[in-house]
Amino acid sequence: MSLLKTESLSKRFGELLAVDGVSFEVNEGEIYGLLGPNGAGKTTTISMACGLLKADGGDVWINGSRFWSRPQEARQLMGVVPQDLALYEELSGRENLEFWGKVAGMSSREAKIRAVELLESLSLAERAGELVSKYSGGMKRRINLGCALMHRPKLILLDEPTVGIDPQARNKILEYIRELVKEGSGILYTTHYLEEAETLCDRIGIIDKGRLLTEGTLSELQKGVGHDQLFVLEGAFKDEVPEAWGDFSKSFRIIQRTDTQMTVATEGNGDPAEGLKKLLALPVRLQNVTLKRPSLNDAFLKLTGRDLRE
Amino acid sequence: MSRLFHIGLNDIRLVFRDKSSYFWLFAMPLAFAYFMSFTSRAPSEAENARPEIYVENLDTGFLSLLFLETLGQEGVRPVGEDRKEDAKRGITIPVDFTDSILSKKQSVFEAYKMEGIDDARSMLVEVSLFRAAVAFNGYLVEHATAYGADMPIVEEALKEVMLRDNPVRLEARFAGRKPIPVGMNQSLPGNLVTYLLLNLMVFGGASIANERRAGILRRLSISPIGRVELLGGKLFGLMLLACVQIAVFMILGQFAFGVNMGDQAPAIALLLLVFSWVGASSGLLIGFLIKSEEKVVGLSLMIALPMGAMGGDLLPVNRAI
Numbered sequence: 001m002s003l004l005k006t007e008s009l010s011k012r013f014g015e016l017l018a019v020d021g022v023s024f025e026v027n028e029g030e031i032y033g034l035l036g037p038n039g040a041g042k043t044t045t046i047s048m049a050c051g052l053l054k055a056d057g058g059d060v061w062i063n064g065s066r067f068w069s070r071p072q073e074a075r076q077l078m079g080v081v082p083q084d085l086a087l088y089e090e091l092s093g094r095e096n097l098e099f100w101g102k103v104a105g106m107s108s109r110e111a112k113i114r115a116v117e118l119l120e121s122l123s124l125a126e127r128a129g130e131l132v133s134k135y136s137g138g139m140k141r142r143i144n145l146g147c148a149l150m151h152r153p154k155l156i157l158l159d160e161p162t163v164g165i166d167p168q169a170r171n172k173i174l175e176y177i178r179e180l181v182k183e184g185s186g187i188l189y190t191t192h193y194l195e196e197a198e199t200l201c202d203r204i205g206i207i208d209k210g211r212l213l214t215e216g217t218l219s220e221l222q223k224g225v226g227h228d229q230l231f232v233l234e235g236a237f238k239d240e241v242p243e244a245w246g247d248f249s250k251s252f253r254i255i256q257r258t259d260t261q262m263t264v265a266t267e268g269n270g271d272p273a274e275g276l277k278k279l280l281a282l283p284v285r286l287q288n289v290t291l292k293r294p295s296l297n298d299a300f301l302k303l304t305g306r307d308l309r310e
Numbered sequence: 311m312s313r314l315f316h317i318g319l320n321d322i323r324l325v326f327r328d329k330s331s332y333f334w335l336f337a338m339p340l341a342f343a344y345f346m347s348f349t350s351r352a353p354s355e356a357e358n359a360r361p362e363i364y365v366e367n368l369d370t371g372f373l374s375l376l377f378l379e380t381l382g383q384e385g386v387r388p389v390g391e392d393r394k395e396d397a398k399r400g401i402t403i404p405v406d407f408t409d410s411i412l413s414k415k416q417s418v419f420e421a422y423k424m425e426g427i428d429d430a431r432s433m434l435v436e437v438s439l440f441r442a443a444v445a446f447n448g449y450l451v452e453h454a455t456a457y458g459a460d461m462p463i464v465e466e467a468l469k470e471v472m473l474r475d476n477p478v479r480l481e482a483r484f485a486g487r488k489p490i491p492v493g494m495n496q497s498l499p500g501n502l503v504t505y506l507l508l509n510l511m512v513f514g515g516a517s518i519a520n521e522r523r524a525g526i527l528r529r530l531s532i533s534p535i536g537r538v539e540l541l542g543g544k545l546f547g548l549m550l551l552a553c554v555q556i557a558v559f560m561i562l563g564q565f566a567f568g569v570n571m572g573d574q575a576p577a578i579a580l581l582l583l584v585f586s587w588v589g590a591s592s593g594l595l596i597g598f599l600i601k602s603e604e605k606v607v608g609l610s611l612m613i614a615l616p617m618g619a620m621g622g623d624l625l626p627v628n629r630a631i
Binding site: 084085 | 312313316317320323324327328524525526528529530531532533534535536
């Protein structure tokens, strides 16, 4: 069942069309990743999904009901983890969890029990009584996540929850998110980290300049790149004119080019050795040639002509 | 509804977790009250207690002297020519005052306003004058009742009547305590009111500004809590803070500084709570309108301190009568 459904969401800030007709669904027991570079419209989309912003166009449905017909009930169903930390630094981790639990309608006793559970799950039990101001960035991120999970929401909206933290802390968060899905929660996860989307998400939507360009499972998106073979060439390409390299244009097309690196694709899924042979025969000195499996970045590259990491 | 209480209780917990709050809530206002109490202490107290009345006594009998004694009992100080300029009102006791009363005839004395004295001050002395006249008549009636209407009035007997406890006594005082409270009686309640307003505006406004900066307000707005509960919770927290400050000041005032709370301490507390509600609402309004904590503090100071000064909280604006 669809826990979250957006229909043609759009939002404009002055001249800027931040979100343009974005539609997607998040189902029970799935992680839907919204992948895009900074400024793509991910946070604006999630802000409209949780009712922080009102959409200029389109609609949001939570568990089958229109969000704005019963906003408080909709919010009771969801837990939102904002991109920026939103914690009381003067309170301990436990006190923060209990406070947000009570705000979500839990009794003091329920909040205490649930806080202990979460502190264990997030590996913070030993430092539960310390002030949040003394926590590391990763610990703050985990408490920030925990605050949204206190009332056991069915739908969890995570807006780049691992941004700016070390790999170890990130792994702890990702592990916990996987556990949440096993319990049946539906998760909307925005990120600009390719690896997170590839390893974590069941379905991925690629968003850029406010538009949802494509969506699907990782393999569907990889297939979308086509059966092309991708080669990454390294060399000095600043003054080169590839069109002048004999039959290059007949066999390859340039996906991306810089002064020192060029990503080219061949049509079809023929023998990679054939492609390699043709590349080595080009009238240009190549320092290195790498055969590459299509990734999400390639999908993004194909759709936008830009690298997601730019 | 319980969410409202949780928001308020959390806010007050945050206030008291910050050690500097104790300074601004208690130490600073109490120190201010203590030092300000020196500025309004002695002169006005003496003057308030016994405003002067100029007496031109043409009578040489004992009844006029006893009448002047009665005037003194009513809280005015009869003065002669040497302090005539201090007097707020004057009376002339006729030459036949004693003789007329002894012969059971009416005696009329003249009361008048002194030059350059405003009506209000003169009026307050006239009240005492009127009360003295009524009291003096009462003594004469009591004397007649005790010794018989036909018996002549004897000075010693009348003095004895004047010293007796009245079977019925009407004790009328100015609302509050003295006409103008002075010393700690003025500075402690005055500073309480000023700092109550200031602290509620500062703590209310700054906490909102701080929560906005920390993203907590945004998070609260997407949590399952209604706007009314959120606003009510914030107001509740500030009202709790006000209750603590009011209670500490009233208890310390009464028991440590001997401030006279009068017979209406609960009514005073209620009035202060209503005042606190206004202060807390103003604090929240400022917090929602102004983003920077520093600006919130600056604006609160600019509002609360001039209001305290102009309203007579920091120093009494009334002049003693």
